[in-house]
Amino acid sequence: MQERLQVLVLDDEPIVGKRLQPALAKVGCDVEVFDAPGPALQRVAAKRFDIVVTDIRMEDIDGIEVLEDVLERWPTTKVIMITGYATVEVAREAMAKGAFDFIAKPFKPQELRDVIARAAEALGFAGIERAAADDPA
Amino acid sequence: MADNPAAFPDAAPEVPDASSVERAFLRRPSIGIRARLALGFLSFIVFAVAVTVGAWIMLSRLERRLRFLEVADRYTMEIQQARRFEKNYFLYGGNLQDVQEHIANARRLLVAVAPDAAEVVASAELGKMRDHLGRYETLIARLVARDGAHASADRAERPAIEAELRDHGSQMVAFALELAEKERASVNATLALFKRLPVAFLAFLLMFSVVVANFLARQIVGPLSRLMATTQRIAGGDFTPLMPLRWYRDEFSTFSVALNTMMRELARRQEVLVQSHKLSAIGTLTSGVAHELNNPINNITLTAEMLKEDYGSLADEERLDMVNDLVVQGARAQKIVRNLLDFAREGEITTERLDLVEVLRQAASLAANQIKLSGAKIAIDVPSNLPAIHGDRQSLSQVFVNLLLNALDAVGKGGHVSIAAGTSREPGYVQVVVSDDGRGIPAHVLPKVFDPFFTTKSRGKGTGLGLSVSLGIVRQHGGDIRVESAPGRGSTFTVLLPAAMVPGLTENDAQATRPSASKPSRPV
Ligand SMILES: Nc1ncnc2c1ncn2[C@@H]1O[C@H](COP(=O)(O)OP(=O)(O)OP(=O)(O)O)[C@@H](O)[C@H]1O
Numbered sequence: 075m076q077e078r079l080q081v082l083v084l085d086d087e088p089i090v091g092k093r094l095q096p097a098l099a100k101v102g103c104d105v106e107v108f109d110a111p112g113p114a115l116q117r118v119a120a121k122r123f124d125i126v127v128t129d130i131r132m133e134d135i136d137g138i139e140v141l142e143d144v145l146e147r148w149p150t151t152k153v154i155m156i157t158g159y160a161t162v163e164v165a166r167e168a169m170a171k172g173a174f175d176f177i178a179k180p181f182k183p184q185e186l187r188d189v190i191a192r193a194a195e196a197l198g199f200a201g202i203e204r205a206a207a208d209d210p211a
Numbered sequence: 212m213a214d215n216p217a218a219f220p221d222a223a224p225e226v227p228d229a230s231s232v233e234r235a236f237l238r239r240p241s242i243g244i245r246a247r248l249a250l251g252f253l254s255f256i257v258f259a260v261a262v263t264v265g266a267w268i269m270l271s272r273l274e275r276r277l278r279f280l281e282v283a284d285r286y287t288m289e290i291q292q293a294r295r296f297e298k299n300y301f302l303y304g305g306n307l308q309d310v311q312e313h314i315a316n317a318r319r320l321l322v323a324v325a326p327d328a329a330e331v332v333a334s335a336e337l338g339k340m341r342d343h344l345g346r347y348e349t350l351i352a353r354l355v356a357r358d359g360a361h362a363s364a365d366r367a368e369r370p371a372i373e374a375e376l377r378d379h380g381s382q383m384v385a386f387a388l389e390l391a392e393k394e395r396a397s398v399n400a401t402l403a404l405f406k407r408l409p410v411a412f413l414a415f416l417l418m419f420s421v422v423v424a425n426f427l428a429r430q431i432v433g434p435l436s437r438l439m440a441t442t443q444r445i446a447g448g449d450f451t452p453l454m455p456l457r458w459y460r461d462e463f464s465t466f467s468v469a470l471n472t473m474m475r476e477l478a479r480r481q482e483v484l485v486q487s488h489k490l491s492a493i494g495t496l497t498s499g500v501a502h503e504l505n506n507p508i509n510n511i512t513l514t515a516e517m518l519k520e521d522y523g524s525l526a527d528e529e530r531l532d533m534v535n536d537l538v539v540q541g542a543r544a545q546k547i548v549r550n551l552l553d554f555a556r557e558g559e560i561t562t563e564r565l566d567l568v569e570v571l572r573q574a575a576s577l578a579a580n581q582i583k584l585s586g587a588k589i590a591i592d593v594p595s596n597l598p599a600i601h602g603d604r605q606s607l608s609q610v611f612v613n614l615l616l617n618a619l620d621a622v623g624k625g626g627h628v629s630i631a632a633g634t635s636r637e638p639g640y641v642q643v644v645v646s647d648d649g650r651g652i653p654a655h656v657l658p659k660v661f662d663p664f665f666t667t668k669s670r671g672k673g674t675g676l677g678l679s680v681s682l683g684i685v686r687q688h689g690g691d692i693r694v695e696s697a698p699g700r701g702s703t704f705t706v707l708l709p710a711a712m713v714p715g716l717t718e719n720d721a722q723a724t725r726p727s728a729s730k731p732s733r734p735v
């Protein structure tokens with residue numbers, strides 16, 4: 075049996091974490107959710123995640139800083155940015171800084187799963203997640 | 212002079228509409244300035260004519276008296292002459308021809324003077340004189356007749372006639388002298404009066420001129436200074452129409468009607484500006500609102516998708532939790548949109564008692580999205596016990612949105628914007644201070660920031676109307692906006708608004724405390 079994908083989700087809207095947790099767990103991810111950047115970064119310092127999903131606009135620390143911080147510590151971690159409206163430039167900046175991809179709000183869980191599947195593939199995980207996701211619930 | 216009710220009076224809800232004011236002006240009878248000037252000068256002319264006619268009448272009467280006096284003197288002379296001849300006759304026995312001649316002269320004079328004499332002496336007096344003269348004449352005639360007869364028939368008759376002649380003669384002379392004397396005194400009195408008359412006339416003329424000049428000046432200077440005060444009031448942004456103050460109408464009324472029309476136009480234009488600038492502000496706000504709206508929509512999407520996906524396997528309470536989330540997030544989205552729609556709604560300007568806190572919350576929540584989006588921080592400090600104000604909710608929230616958007620443009624990522632409200636140091640005023648720690652405003656730019664179309668922003672980004680429109684709105688509410696700023700040290704805009712009046716404080720009291728400075732203050 076394959077090792078499970080370690081995923082961290084950071085969004086200051088608590089509902090995002092609350093819903094993504096089961097959505098991603100279903101496709102074989104170990105998910106930790108945070109709704110504030112501080113604790114999330116502390117956790118990143120302690121543990122290597124395969125994938126980090128972070129909102130780009132947050133109070134206090136913004137997503138770009140999270141991206142830089144994560145990549146500095148774990149260069150192989152794939153960071154996926156969640157962007158809102160009117161932040162295309164920021165998204166572009168994120169890509170330039172090494173983000174794996176970005177996904178625009180509002181999005182469906184499946185859309186995120188697809189991006190995560192691609193990231194997992196890039197990391198060498200076989201496409202289990204996608205297959206699992208394709209299973210009718 | 213001109214009473215100056217604020218555009219949003221406290222107690223009086225009926226702001227007079229322009230056409231009814233104009234009708235009020237036109238209903239009044241027209242008495243033009245020209246007519247009043249003409250009346251003033253006419254009164255002078257009438258006065259001068261009256262004086263001239265009076266003087267002419269008096270002078271001609273004086274002339275008649277002088278003539279009478281002359282006649283009276285001649286009459287006296289004739290009588291005296293007659294008596295002298297009469298005396299000669301009795302002493303030396305001359306003829307009586309001369310006496311008769313002089314008496315005849317005297318009678319002619321008396322007849323000639325009779326009409327004039329009537330106003331100088333009483334007619335009884337004149338009759339007496341005539342009687343004396345007649346008696347004297349008959350006596351002389353009797354003497355003449357006696358001498359002609361050469362019959363000294365009745366010698367005793369002569370002394371009797373002589374005595375009677377003497378008596379009448381002396382009385383005649385006395386009368387004549389007295390008459391002349393009286394007349395002379397009266398003429399002298401009239402002359403003395405004439406000497407005083409010019410002085411009296413001058414004094415009266417002086418007084419009359421002062422009164423007329425004063426009256427005319429009041430008629431012209433009064434309305435003029437009222438109009439002047441009105442233009443100042445207009446410059447201050449108060450467009451309350453002028454009301455007729457007098458029962459008649461003149462050129463100034465026409466001017467007032469024109470001023471009212473101008474004010475109406477200005478107010479309309481101001482409204483158009485406010486509205487068009489609001490549209491541009493809405494454009495700016497929309498991006499923030501759309502961003503903000505994305506969060507609840509995203510929450511709804513995720514929740515609904517997961518509910519659908521796992522519907523069968525979820526526990527009841529989990530499903531309930533998810534449905535609750537949907538409801539809450541739906542309401543959140545509605546609130547965000549309603550705020551913007553509220554702001555965008557083109558409503559009538561209405562005056563109501565407002566809780567400033569609410570207005571500020573609305574404005575802040577509209578602009579807050581925008582501010583967050585740009586990475587700046589906003590701090591709101593509004594005490595809940597702020598005094599209420601009177602005004603239009605929509606336009607006031609537009610003012611604060613404008614100030615917040617300006618602040619947002621001035622600060623960068625990590626900058627700070629704050630709204631603080633409280634009672635002002637100006638008594639009777641509430642103040643809202645919007646400050647930022649952005650780039651600030653250079654001293655040479657500061658006096659211009661309230662000018663319409665003044666902007667330092669690129670084309671398409673700023674219209675330069677924000678502050679001008681905001682100041683217009685605040686002035687209409689009887690308030691003012693002050694600014695303090697220095698480059699690099701941020702800017703502080705202070706909005707002063709009159710607190711809703713405490714019962715008992717009259718409108719005029721509130722006017723008297725209107726903040727004095729109308730120009731933005733310099734940085735300190
Ligand atoms: N808080 C501020 N900090 C620095 N400068 C300011 C601030 N507020 C206003 N200004 C200056 O005053 C000018 C006029 O402001 P105003 O709001 O009238 O127009 P604008 O902001 O340029 O245009 P618009 O309001 O239509 O976007 C601005 O261009 C800016 O230079």
Ligand SMILES: [Mg+2]
Nearest residue numbers: 613617677678
């Ligand atoms: Mg502006």
